[in-house]
Amino acid sequence: MKINIGALRKSLGATLATQSELPPFSVNWDDDVKAVSPIHVKAKVTNTGRCLVVAGTLTCNVELYCDRCLKPFSLQLQTPFEEEFFERNAGRKQADEETAEIFAEVSTYSGDILDLTEAIQEYALLTLPYRALCKPDCAGLCAHCGQDLNEGKCGCEQVSIDPRLADLARLLEEKKEGGKE
């Protein structure tokens, strides 16, 4: 995603609004994530004098697998982002070692073209949830038979104790504690 910043870089404080999209496959998604829409990017570029600040939002629809029930589900990823771009060789001599090191750490541009592709690729990956859940209260699968508990209970013995047995368990517990004294 390239933006022509020819006019912008010449005037301090100037801004440029832009929107574009990247094809889904341009991001190196995890194997179990499938992007099903392009990555929409809306951004504003500001010339602060020190650098160009790009601030905006990216949106993308993906399909991934629920961590609990393992079913595929779709999710809209949306995140704000902000990235600073510094001009390479802006009136400096070709980078000495120290400058080269600094420039390896930050996003840069040179000439009239600002390329957002790499920054967008990174932000898109950061947007993926740490835990992928098809719904917040997904019941998951039975640990014994693998039945999807969202679709109903299976015949397996559940971990929760029958209320009548719970009484008995409490009595036993009390007896044990009583014996210690």
Ligand SMILES: [Zn+2]
């Ligand atoms: Zn689920």
Ligand SMILES: [Zn+2]
């Ligand atoms: Zn079961």
